[in-house]
Amino acid sequence: MWDYNPKVMEYFLHPKNAGEIENPDGVGEEGSLACGDALKLTFKLDKNGRIANAKFKTFGCASAIASASIMTEMVKGLTIEEAEKITNKDIVDKLGGLPEQKMHCSVMGMGALRVAIANYRSGKGQPQKKIEGKIVCTCFGVTDREIERVIIENELDTVEQVTNYCKAGGGCGSCRGEIQQIIERIRGKKTKKDEVQTKPKKLTNLQKIQLIQRTIGEQIRPLLKADGGDIDLVDVEGSKVIVAFRGMCSRCPTAEFTLKDVIEARLREFVSSDIVVEEQSE
């Protein structure tokens, strides 16, 4: 069970500013049904350009509801420029803390606020969600810009933390390597790669088969499974690796492409540069 503090529970059970403002000056939506949480934020300005009223609607867990509710309180009375400076960390602090794995709820609050502000600036009325940057995590639709932002604002060091804060890497897991690279780029740290070890000089047949198996299990299968497919290692004859596709892959017209482009490339990288991959003939 989650260890929510009394303040989080209070804002969950008796949320303030729930609802939707009619004819708002800014609308921001973040998250989706598929992701398991979503937030719609609306606000209205007074004649001095300060946020007079803000309301939220949340589909999500207790911390998502509490984060959204407290944020609507925080922005009231602020100018757009002031509101823009609110980070997910401010929301968490105001709530008196959230469980580590729930940090993404506060990030969703911040995200909706920024989208709402962008919406106000680009001309009010219609909700919009603009994708900035390149999608890194396809499972949850998280971009490199979003990942960079949570790393910088929350001083994150590990992929696991990034997943807790913005969900990236929490689905099939195939983007974890890329997230690690972003962390290294930003934090300037050389953390040890915990991938398959660099290849030893000379492999015995047994070692080679084990390494091929491990590479398939850790590097290749998660990619195929994300698309509903799977792969079996059938046999190894010298440098020839024979595999069989299953699930969606077995009917996939681009399987041939996957074979060369992904599987062979990975095996060459991690096992031996002379590896050739073939599909088992029926």
Place this chain on the structure above:
Amino acid sequence: MAKVIYFDNNATTRVADEVLEAMLPFLKDLYGNPSSMHTFGGQVEKYIRRSREQIAILIGCDSSEIIFTSGGTESDNAAIKGVLAALPEKRKIITTRVEHPAVLATCRQMQAAGYRLVELGVDRDGQIDLEELESEVDDDTAIVTIMYANNETGVIFPIDKIAEIVRAKGAVFHTDAVQAVGKLALNLDKSNIDLLSLSGHKLHAPKGIGVLYVKKGTRISPFIIGGHQEKSRRAGTENIAGIVALGEAAELAAKTIDRENTKVKKLRDKLEDSILETCRGAMLNGGKINRLPNTANISFEFIEGEAILLSLDQFGICASSGSACTSGSLEPSHVMRAMGVPFTAAHGSVRFSLSRYNTEQEVDFVIEKMPQIVSRLRELSPFVK
């Protein structure tokens, strides 16, 4: 502590008073080791024997076919890994996408070690396709492992038919029956089930005790070694208090099993029918017919499971959910996804699981509270128009 309405019996159950009574002497005076040469220790042996017989009666087998373990998870691990170790020439495993993680993670670990793994999909009712199963079982298949009843939905698989198919093809069949034992009548002597896992704390015994049933003649290597206990099939000094408790719980279950399909089922049906009728956006998950009598899995569209559970918790009502948020993972339950429950509903699934200790007043209380909880969260949801 405030009043608790416990509708989470598929997670764990209360220890029955009779069971606690039976096990206490072994935590106090009768602490001897049954392997000892002295009378003080040796006298304990007969209580283990008695428990074995009590369990054998409940599941319809010979007492020599029962191996005590630490619980369902160990039994599942021991069954799968034990069979693969005993049949090194066979390289294929067949299971389903809706198994408990104790089975699924074990199978996937073996896949990573080079075994071929087939995970059978399920239809919207949560059932597998028997023809697909039949076509997948081949000479290379070491073990087929399919649960008796699903823990999340209560959906019961046609295990006798499945066991027959697997037997005809010469593979070993294991079933995780953790949710079925005590709720459904079993007769293993008359079935083709080779291995069966059961867990004490799902049938009013304490946590930390379980059984792996091994049909006579089944080839299996021991999973935990380093002692002669359980005829060297499971090493480690016996958990005597747990074993005695499980025996007592099994005897109680044998006496009360009829009530599961009368009293418990009636309460479940009342709860389920009323919630489906009074709560907006409510729908049942899993086929209605072939189902455990105590389980109801209901999705509430456009609202989220954790928020529902915490709201129920305010009234002392205990249930569980397949939502992503409750598990600490980011995706909804693998069972909901395998059944193709849409995202609009998968995140809002709630499981109520009853036991013979629940009352009609408790059901009425939940029926009264549920609609207001659902409508409050729906008002907060941006997806409800």
